[in-house]
Every structure is written in C-alpha cells, then in structure tokens.
Amino acid sequence: MEYRFKDFRILKNKSLTQATQYVRFDKAVAADAIRFHKNLPGYAPAPLVALKELATATGISDIYCKDESHRFGLNAFKGLGGSYAMFRILCERLGLDYKTVDYRYFRKDNVRKQCAKIHFVTATDGNHGKGVSWAAKLFGCSATVFMPKGSVETRRVAIEKAGNATAEITDFNYDQAVEHSWNLALKNDWILIQDTAWDGYEQYPEWIIDGYLTLAAETVEQLGQIIPTHVFLQAGVGAMAGGVMEFLQSCYREKPPIFTIVEPVEAACIYQSVKAGDGLVHTLEGNPSTIMAGLNCGTPCRVTWPAIRDKAAFFCACDDIITEEGMRAYANPIGRDKAIVAGESGAVTYGLVNRILQDETLRNLFRINADSVILLINTEGDTDPDGYQQIVHGKSFTK
Ligand SMILES: Cc1ncc(COP(=O)(O)O)c(C=O)c1O
Numbered sequence: 001m002e003y004r005f006k007d008f009r010i011l012k013n014k015s016l017t018q019a020t021q022y023v024r025f026d027k028a029v030a031a032d033a034i035r036f037h038k039n040l041p042g043y044a045p046a047p048l049v050a051l052k053e054l055a056t057a058t059g060i061s062d063i064y065c066k067d068e069s070h071r072f073g074l075n076a077f078k079g080l081g082g083s084y085a086m087f088r089i090l091c092e093r094l095g096l097d098y099k100t101v102d103y104r105y106f107r108k109d110n111v112r113k114q115c116a117k118i119h120f121v122t123a124t125d126g127n128h129g130k131g132v133s134w135a136a137k138l139f140g141c142s143a144t145v146f147m148p149k150g151s152v153e154t155r156r157v158a159i160e161k162a163g164n165a166t167a168e169i170t171d172f173n174y175d176q177a178v179e180h181s182w183n184l185a186l187k188n189d190w191i192l193i194q195d196t197a198w199d200g201y202e203q204y205p206e207w208i209i210d211g212y213l214t215l216a217a218e219t220v221e222q223l224g225q226i227i228p229t230h231v232f233l234q235a236g237v238g239a240m241a242g243g244v245m246e247f248l249q250s251c252y253r254e255k256p257p258i259f260t261i262v263e264p265v266e267a268a269c270i271y272q273s274v275k276a277g278d279g280l281v282h283t284l285e286g287n288p289s290t291i292m293a294g295l296n297c298g299t300p301c302r303v304t305w306p307a308i309r310d311k312a313a314f315f316c317a318c319d320d321i322i323t324e325e326g327m328r329a330y331a332n333p334i335g336r337d338k339a340i341v342a343g344e345s346g347a348v349t350y351g352l353v354n355r356i357l358q359d360e361t362l363r364n365l366f367r368i369n370a371d372s373v374i375l376l377i378n379t380e381g382d383t384d385p386d387g388y389q390q391i392v393h394g395k396s397f398t399k
C-alpha cells in the first residue's frame with residue numbers, strides 16, 4: 001500500500017515477515033568486527049545522543065541518535081566497513097587467521113612490504129572512498145577511487161587527504177563508476193573493494209557490512225536495557241541498513257522494533273524494487289540527482305535485499321527538502337538537547353521523523369505512541385562543508 005504526502009511517500013510492506021530463517025549479520029559476526037576496530041588507532045565508540053527535550057515535546061518516551069560524524073576523524077561511518085573488509089582481504093591474501101591477528105600485526109615492516117604491493121580500487125559518492133583511502137594508508141597499501149558525475153570537488157580532495165588514494169570525478173553515474181572500477185581491477189590485477197554486491201561479487205561487500213555492525217553493536221551496548229521500538233535507516237544500496245537491521249533484529253528477537261528504510265525519491269531503488277512486487281532488485285536508469293550524495297544509488301545490494309524486502313515494515317522516498325529540514329533541526333535542537341552536525345545523507349531520517357511526529361495520521365500509521373523509543377543514525381557530518389553551511393543557514397537546494 002502506497003501513501004503519498006507532500007515531499008515524501010511511504011510504502012507499507014504487504015508481506016512483512018518476522019521469521020528469521022538465516023541471519024548473516026549476527027552477534028558473533030559483530031564481535032569479530034568490533035574486536036578489530038578496537039585495535040585501530042583513533043578508535044572510540046561513536047556517541048549515542050539522547051534528544052530528551054524533543055521526546056518530551058513530542059509526547060514519546062525517547063529519541064536517540066547514534067552520531068557517526070566523528071568516526072575515526074572521517075566525518076562518516078563508512079570507514080568501519082572499508083577498514084574491516086581490507087583487513088579480511090589482506091588476511092586472506094597473506095594466509096593469516098583473522099580470528100587471531102589484529103591491526104598490530106600489520107605494523108611490522110615485513111608485513112607492510114607485502115601490503116605495499118597491493119592496490120585497491122573502488123567507486124564512491126565520497127564516504128566509502130574516504131574510508132578506503134584511510135584504510136589503505138593504515139595497512140600500507142594504495143588505492144584508486146572513482147566518483148560519479150556531479151560529485152563535489154571538496155569530497156574528492158577529502159578522499160585523497162584521508163589516506164593513500166588518488167580520486168577522480170568521472171562522467172559516469174554510480175553504477176557505471178562501479179563497472180568501470182571492476183573492469184580496471186580485472187585489467188590491472190587490482191582488488192575491487194566495493195560496498196555493494198551483485199551475483200558473483202558478494203564476499204567483500206559482506207565483509208564491509210560486517211564492519212558496519214560495530215556501530216550497531218556499540219548502540220545496543222549504549223542503550224543497555226532500553227529497546228528501541230522504531231528504527232529509521234537511510235539507504236543508498238541498503239548495505240548498511242540491511243546489516244544493521246538484521247543485527248538489531250537478532251538482538252531484540254523478543255520485541256522486534258519497526259524498521260523503516262528511507263531513501264531520496266530520485267534514487268529510491270529499494271522503494272521501487274519493493275513496489276515492483278516481483279521480489280527482485282530493479283535498477284533505476286539515468287543520472288538521478290539529489291543532494292543526498294551518499295544515498296544516490298541505482299541498484300539495491302543483493303546481499304541485504306532479501307532481508308530488507310521481507311523484514312522492513314515501511315519504505316519511504318523523500319524529497320531533498322526533508323533532509324534539509326533534518327539538517328537544520330539537528331543543528332538547532334530544542335532546549336538543552338545537544339546539537340548534531342548532520343550532512344545531507346545523515347539527516348534525512350530525522351527530517352522524516354519530525355514530519356511524522358507532527359501528524360496524527362502518520363503517528364498512527366507508524367504506531368508511534370507515548371511508549372515509543374526512536375533510534376536514528378546520523379551517518380555523516382558536514383562532508384560538503386559549504387553546502388552544509390548554506391543549508392543550515394536557510395538556503396534550499398530543493399528544485
Ligand atoms: C553518509 C551515508 N549514509 C548512508 C549511506 C548508505 O549506505 P548504503 O549504500 O550501504 O545503503 C552512505 C553510502 O555511501 C553514506 O555515505
């Protein structure tokens with residue numbers, strides 16, 4: 001069932017199932033990822049911010065934001081995935097047992113000499129490439145990063161500065177940039193480290209998603225006895241959303257939260273695939289345009305698609321104005337709630353939740369009441385600082 005509202009639309013999952021046949025992204029997988037990340041330089045759990053005054057003002061129990069904008073100094077959560085996948089790939093290449101070694105092993109000169117011969121390639125809207133560049137430097141490897149047409153130059157420069165990669169803005173859309181990277185990997189014997197999966201390319205994306213579980217495992221620990229009733233997750237290809245959702249479902253089996261997947265309307269590949277109703281992933285054509293650069297993807301990730309299709313309760317496709325509202329609301333909280341710097345791809349869930357909380361029909365649709373505990377993830381900070389400043393000071397890029 002599709003509901004259309006001003007600036008966003010909602011699809012309710014007709015075939016929602018709580019049955020957990022096979023859970024790939026569970027506690028054991030998260031434990032390996034978090035053990036690895038804890039040994040990296042600069043590791044600290046990302047803060048879980050309670051927006052208490054907002055919760056009181058809107059008549060719900062709690063609203064929390066896992067703020068990933070400080071993660072490893074990269075301004076986004078993505079380094080969690082790139083670094084863990086690179087670790088697993090290098091372990092495989094060097095014949096190491098990932099269960100027993102950790103990053104400290106990779107500080108040895110003889111190991112770094114071997115790593116120096118390994119070159120990675122990837123396509124990115126920005127944040128994943130920055131994580132790959134940073135991880136390449138950590139391990140003593142190198143990388144080439146391709147960005148889709150329309151990418152912001154400051155994000156390209158940030159990728160190069162973050163570590164050891166060269167980055168180029170291409171004329172391709174995101175899917176074409178991925179294909180280009182894949183072809184170069186085959187031609188030059190580079191390793192494609194891509195944060196989305198397709199038939200025959202699943203293992204590395206799975207390891208990337210395993211790495212994202214660190215943020216979810218930290219959140220569960222930070223929440224303690226509190227169980228979220230509603231989780232809103234933004235999606236590009238849905239790798240992060242699917243992994244985090246499966247993990248949280250496995251943690252909260254007795255009281256599963258209601259999961260909502262949120263995308264930009266122009267690049268709503270999950271929304272459109274669900275709407276098609278045949279159970280398959282569908283690819284969007286053309287060069288979708290949205291300020292939510294990290295969410296501007298045309299094909300759902302095959303690894304997480306079945307879980308998202310079957311276990312998310314709602315799918316939302318939002319105009320850019322929704323994330324602009326979210327960015328401003330995070331920057332100007334009410335009362336003594338903490339201000340959060342949230343970029344275009346980080347704030348859309350908050351913008352949407354604010355709209356829902358203000359509307360009785362929507363509150364009923366999502367079953368939000370006085371006992372509700374809402375969990376959001378701010379997945380990036382001001383990764384385009386100029387754009388961020390303009391938006392929080394009132395400018396709108398909405399067409
Ligand atoms: C800031 C930010 N948030 C969310 C996402 C979405 O992640 P996924 O593509 O796994 O859905 C991305 C992806 O690049 C991102 O950069």
